[in-house]
Amino acid sequence: MIRKFVEKFHLDPPKTLVLGFALIIMIGTILLTLPASTVNGMGLPWLDALFTATSATCVTGLVVVDTGSTFTLFGQLVILSLIQIGGLGFMTFATFFALIMRKKISLRERLILQESLNQMTIEGVVRLAKMILIFTALAELLGGILLSIRFAFDFPLGTAIYYGFFHSISNFNNAGFDLMGDFASLTRYVDDPVVTLVVCALIIIGGIGFMVVSEVYDYRHTHRLSLHTKVVLSTTALLVIVGTVLIFFLEYTNPKTLQPLSMMGKILGSLYQSVTPRTAGSNTLSIGDMHQSTLFLIILLMFIGASPGSTGGGIKTTTFATLVGAVIAQIKGKEDVIFFRQRILPHMIYKSLTVTMVGLFIVMAITMALSITEPGAPFEMILFEVTSAFATTGLSMGLTPELSSVGKFLIALTMFAGRVGPLTIAFALAQRKQKEYYRYPKGKITIG
Template identity: 80%
Template sequence: MVKRLFDTFHLDPPKILVLGFALIIFLGAFLLTLPAATVDGLGLSWLNALFTATSATCVTGLVVVDTGSTFTLFGQLVILSLIQVGGLGFMTFSTFFAFLVGKRISLRERLLLQESLNQVSMEGVVRLARRIMLFTIAIESAGGLLLGWRFSFDMPAGRAFYYGFFHSISNFNNAGFDLMGDFASLTYYVEDPLVNLVVCTLIILGGIGFIVMSELYEYRHTKRLSLHAKVVLATTAFLLAFGTVLIFLMEYTNPKTLQPLSLVGKVLASLYQSVTPRTAGSNTLSIGDLQQTTLLLIIFLMFIGASPGSTGGGIKTTTFATLLGAVFSQIRGKEDVIFFRQRILPSMIYKSLTVTVSGLFVVMLVTMLLTVTERGIDFLMILFEATSAFATTGLSMGLTPHLSPIGKIIIMLTMFAGRLGPLTIAFALAQRKQKEYFRYPKGKIMIG
């Protein structure tokens, strides 16, 4: 039905992605307003339901009500479904179900897949979509079983494995929703090695992107990785190590975070808080109790976010690496940006610059608007919230439940733009690109 509607209006792939996500959000919001969705039997108000559905579909994790204590099993399963569809993309699901019923994938559907998976060509997109589903089932199942086994020591087995699979799906999709209650996230397991390492692995795998996972899976046969995979893995490793060391040093003497923990607990907590800005949103330390320098570091890491073709947001690791490479090339007086003995095209540098500046503009605009709507709130708290929404991270210093109605709408729009990407929305709203028949003469201006 939805496909026929899109075909009737001859919508191009970016517009279909934008409208498709919007329809899923409104459907989820409607389900969350039903009496069966909440423990009190009243359902959520439309605004809170729309906020929760947007946060789940955009795999953000910002919540205005506590997920564990507010929603019934039905409401929690609605949220979990929105997370799964939002994380993988509705076109990936459509393709998977088409496989199950033996339906042929049309050219138009392949174009949509190419757009939703951020691929440069249609070659292999159907095979990639099928592999994405298989990877997802395998990784989420493994994570769910391990977490369920660990939680079974603290709660009945049935509830433990349900919690295990919920948190596995939520963290692999970089959503950050949790069922622990009282907005606590995973702070009860701050020193637990199994929970920390399993969840960190889920977040990292969800954040590096399915293209990279596919290449790693094939590496045993091909013995080679593409430039994209090398840049993603190198940048991710650098950011994780960089973040872990700095958080460990800056929070070591903080009596509200690392100081009371054992040495192993300090390392695990530092690693987790470095991993979660990959746009996961769960946390094992109270975010509001972190030092201001640590909060600024997390804002920086959230803005970078995950990698292309992943379940995460942000400007992406490859964008950051490309801009950093361009800066170092300019400083060294080099004309080309070289990664692993390969030259980056100038068009990629321009695109990286466009994505970064667009992201900065969105974060600054949202921050300015929230300083007007949320008067009396600390500026750093507002900047943190705006960056978290744009990067679809879901970390919060505690502002989300106290947002004004206008503030909730602003954050909803920011999460939506952050999930689809400012460029996708801009292309969806823009006219077709027109061919230029002439070029202006070169000009020079002073820089710096």
């Protein structure tokens, strides 16, 4: 249906992506309003259904109702399907079905797939889509098996298997939806090494980008990694390590988070809370009980987010690394930004700056709007919730279920903008630049 609509109206890739995500959200909203979706047999109110469908499709994880106790099996499977489609991209699935039916992938579809996967060229995008589907299936299968074995000690076997695969799919796609009830997420497993390490691995693998995974897998044959992969891996490792250490020390004496735990529990809790802001959304410590310094750190980690071509959101690790590199180069008085003995082109720095500034503008604008519509909410809760929505993270201090109707709509809009906005901006910046036949004279202004 989308293909025919695109061909009829000659939509370009960015518009097609926006249309595709909007259509999936609309279908999900309708399904969640059905009586079969909720335990009470009444279905969700349309606004709550829209919010939940948007959160699932945009792999965010913010919820206005508890997933485990509100939805029936049908409703939960609808949410899980939206997470899977939203995480991998509807074009990846469209390509999969086209290949099964042995249909030729047209040039237009390859361009849309290129945009969906955040690739620079259309070369190899179909092969990459195949690899993504296979790798995703294997990662979610392995994660589901390991979590099912662990949950079997706490739940009946059938429930344990279902919970294991639900949380594996949810966290690999960086969605953060859970079935534990009472908005508790995975807090009961804060000091459990199996749950913590398995889920952290799923979040990181799903968040570093499929192109990086492909290069790492092929490294045994090629013995080389691209600059992109090196920057992603090094930045991700640095953010995880620094985040873990800072959270450990900031929350060490907090009686509501780390203090009651053993040393191993403190380390596992700090690690999980360092990894999950990378747009995953599940948590093992109570977010609302953390110190303000820790919350501010998490806001920064959420805004940075995951890596390009992944299931996560945020401005992306490569954008953050490029801006930091530009600042360091400027301080040192150097003209070029150098990573691993390679020079970053100036237009990449401008692109990074543009994506960051647009992200900041969205967060500031929605935060200001919610400060008006939610006058009783503390400012830090509003800023935290908006950043979480924009970065499609899903972590919450507890404000989301208490939002007004206007507030819910604004957060849903922010999630949608955070999911499709950066893709559209990146594509627009990658278009052919018009040749300039003249240039204005140089001018000087005072900076700083």
